[in-house]
Amino acid sequence: MKDILIITNYFPPETGAASNRIYHLAEGLQKHNFVVTVVTPLPNYPKGEVFKAYRGQFKHTSTENDITIHRLWLYASNSKNKLLRLFAMLSYSFSLIWFFMWNKIPKKVIIQSPPLLVAFTSVFFLRSKKRKVILNVSDLWPLAGLELGAFKKNFSYKLLEKIERFNYKHADLILGQSQEILSHVNSIFPKKETFLYRNYPDFDAALPNLQTDSSMKLKMVYAGLLGVAQGILKLCQELDYTKVQFHIYGAGAEQIAIQELIKKHPELDIIYHGEISRTALHQELINYDFTIIPLLNRIYGSVPSKIFEYARLGIPMLYFGGGEGEYLINKHELGWVAESSNYKDLNTVISKIELSKLELTNRKKIQLTALENFDFNNQLIQLVEVI
Template sequence: MKEIVIISNYYPPEKGAAANRIEQLALKLKQNNYKVSVLCPLGNYPKGELFPEYKGKFSVTENREGITVKRLWIYPSVSKNLLVRLISVLSFSLSLFFYLLLKKTPHKVVVQSPPLLLSFISVLVLSWKKKKIILNVSDLWPLAAIELNAIKKNSFSHKFSLFMERCIYKKATLIIGQSNEIITHIHSVFPEKRCYLYRNFPDHKVAEMELETIENQPIKLFYAGLLGIAQGVLELCQKIDLEGLNIELHLFGEGAEKKSVEALISSANERKIFFHGMMERNDLHEKLKTFDIAIVPLKVRIYGSVPSKIFEYGALGFPILYFGGGEGETIVEENNLGWVASVGDYSDLNSKLKTISEFTRLDLENMKKSVWETSNSIFDLDEQMKHLLTEAVF
């Protein structure tokens, strides 16, 4: 049986798109007769504190659905302070450095990037040991950090990040990217590098759509995911205008903006915004069966970023209200998955909401069926994996 190890900063029971994406990759490789192991930190995300089962431990080895998961020490944090966040990433990176240096690992290794420092250290050691390095790029750093104003252009941190970025692209055997923009960017630096598109398609196909459209209820718009800076959910709550509309906004998730979002909602009940906290993925999907539309926002247009929520909720049958620009906008428009509002333009967003508010329950029911059929015909994780295996990516 072929062996492969995946290095990631996130893995269940941690929540969020990154953890789900890596778990799906691990399980799909296992289904295709790979012996899969994962190297990741002790569980701490998204709260930035160790889960109770990992407190007081330096490392833990687990078996999750036939995947061997080796968790290494980390100093956890989700602080907005860049230095504290850097220390947190560095702590796991050092644990990983010594583990990779001293322990025997399979010849094939998938390295998740970002975090950039983590992938840089991993690729550096693995290249010394002459491993096959499959770099999985889900966002472009430091470019995304510049667009989010997390670091200043031409600063030392920017220049050092650029150095690390170029290094991991150069030393990787091949690269899988989450978007065409990511692949275009990498080819602009290394034109001959083998690159493959690897979308974050979901793996929860059902024989028929399970969503319910309930009569005499407001249209339930929802956001489910990370409440972080990049998503801009706090600003969304501040600027969305639901007054006079037959629409409610429901929020699910955890992250840096959680307390601010809760405080805003508690001080403005008339805004028709409701916060439900974090839920397990299966419980969330069950809860959402009577909801109507998924909103997918980004604070600014981030080159290379395609939010996985487009595929996740499209596959369940939810029309998408996309508010993030870039390649995600193109996917929603070209496949008739819902509506697009210009990123950062709340006048446009509120105009789209007025249009949505006029939809009848029959209009919504028909749209859900159309989105479900389209998504399940084109967002096929098994076909994608089959193609990559045929191309000898893994």
């Protein structure tokens, strides 16, 4: 049995791709004879408030499925105020330092990045010739922040770039969720050991059974974070509803604005369903004709995990985000692609969707593609060999 520590900002009972990704990694390593410990903040995402069951605690330790989980204090906030958000990240970093001082740290450590400052704190204090530091990079910060408009190329941005480089330099192995991430890392440190570790799902899915009704509008669904990066509010405003009815599941910063838009413009064929559990969501998603995966702007290095999850469910996808995700949709014939940020092209693509591409035979083909190409356990076996 080998000990391994995973340091992450997100973990269940929080929802979303980030927490699911780390949970499945921890569970998978545990099944491969690792003694897994997870260090994470008290649950607070996405609302920026510590969950009721954990309030008033400085540290909460539990064992779940033979995984030891230490949840540490932080100042929870999802405020738009940059200083408050910075303090929230620093508060978790301070808790991590306290944890490192009073606990024995295993010889192998996986550190989730971003957040960049949390990863920096972990790499800085845990780098050692006797310890293997593994950096799991899911998005390229600060570059992604620059492309989203959250940063400008000023002193702060240059400082974050130096922190990013420090993290890469002192990591013994870097895991990246996309080839673009690994290319970026190797452009800075050509000899750095890297491993492509995509966010493949780990769940059993029933065979799809939907039969599309040609007499009605196509039912398009989005499920996930209603944040600025996804651009769902703008999508609602720009869609041509002649052929499509738009269903939305999720929560986030744009939720209230989306609900207000629906209320003020009942002529728009939009139905908001709120937020439901992942298991319940899977049961709902298979009832729709196709799903849309949008990004407001193309983000270098980003590959939405929804691609792999929806393929496992056998759901045709309309990808609207550019980059490597677009390449995967085309390569594996998982659906359609519209030019990033071009809403005219998006509406044209929707208007040309053929019913034959939505029916049962094609859905089973998509699901078979996922089983052959996006297998979590096969990927995990390869990862275990390199860590």
